Amino acid sequence: MASLETARPASARPALPRKYLLWLVGTRASLLGDAVLYFALGWAASAHGGGTAALVLTAITLPRTLLLLLGGAVCDRYGARPVMIAGDAVMLTLTLTLVLALVRPGPAASPWLLVTVAVVIGTVDACYLPATGAMPRQLVGKEQLPRALAMQQAGGQIASLLGAPMGSVLVAAAGLTGAAVADAGTFAIVLLVLIRLRPDFDVERSPRGEGLVAGTVGGVRIAAGHPVLRPALLLTAAAACFLLPVVSLLSPLLAREHGWSSEVTGLIAGGQSLGMLAVALVVSRRGTMSRIGRGAALGLCVSVPGITAMALAGTTAVVVAGGIVVGAGSGLFACHIGPLVLPCIPDTHLARMQALLVLVQSLALVVGNNVLGALADARGATVAVAVCAAGAFVAGIAGLLSKPMRRLHRKSSGVVPLVADSTVSRRS
Structure with missing residues (x-):
């Protein structure tokens, strides 16, 4: 296995810029609110039935998926920071409007209100997710980018771990209104951060004469023609x-097949998150593997x-330990794929490549979930999990x-891309 970068002691590594840390805290707080x-x-x-619940979730996912590539083009045209400011302003307005609608006397939230909120969330996400992926390039230098992205990954895992438990407590205490107020507060925080924040690195935008569809x-x-992308x-x-469905889809089916309790499924999910978080924290401290391409591929092998x-x-002890190892492999992959891809992208296409990564992941997950679910019904969950192991x-x-x-490797100056990329300049 390739060794972690040890050119300099961890204590000698320069701290990540305060601007990036401030942005990271704000966006992770917003992610927790979401x-x-x-x-x-x-x-x-x-409360309105399974059909309505599925419709609301689909109303978030469908516009986000359909508009994701277009949202990346919008972000490359107008810049990551302006797009994030606009998105946070829209979401702050939406959540406050939802609070006003809920506090009025009358029946509980109608299905159409919930669907409308979900559609707006999905539409904003289509622009906001590529912007969030592109923003670190404007806040940290290339030599610190892998550690910055690993810390971003760790913050996302913490938000994911705390989100559902905090949501259940808040909903029990204050209902949907309380959750909307909390989310509005996080959007207000990140909006203030973004307004005051000035990126240190200029990134060339796509030409205004280029159509968004083109x-x-x-x-x-x-991306299709690039040797690394x-x-x-x-x-x-x-x-x-092959990795994401193992815990989210197949572990509950595996638990039912073996007669395990629902708590075991929760422990598996917690173990996966623990493994991912541990690896992300190590990489954020020590940096990625020197052969960064191998690091991403090894993540799949480790799982x-x-x-x-x-x-x-x-x-159950073995299956929970397996979940931790799966999480470690997933974390190793996630912490290397971002810093592997980002320096290879022309600045004019940063957000579009981030959008493409998210879209590829979403479509593959949809296919994988459905195929593996059908296989589990036909041959059992154990066979489906074995297929995931073989595929990974x-x-x-x-x-x-x-x-x-x-051949892709990281030196002290950052990842060495296979294409020239000299359009990032330090602001004076």
């Missing part, structure tokens, strides 16, 4: 298809023993054998 609101929306929708197609064409996208699809243990486990192993080995991935 997780609370999403839980509250799902809970409120469930820019979207151009971004896909660049193409295998990186394929590895991302493999991770979404294979954990998935195999879950498939063959006869005891094949994808990981393919990544290790890929010449562009093997």
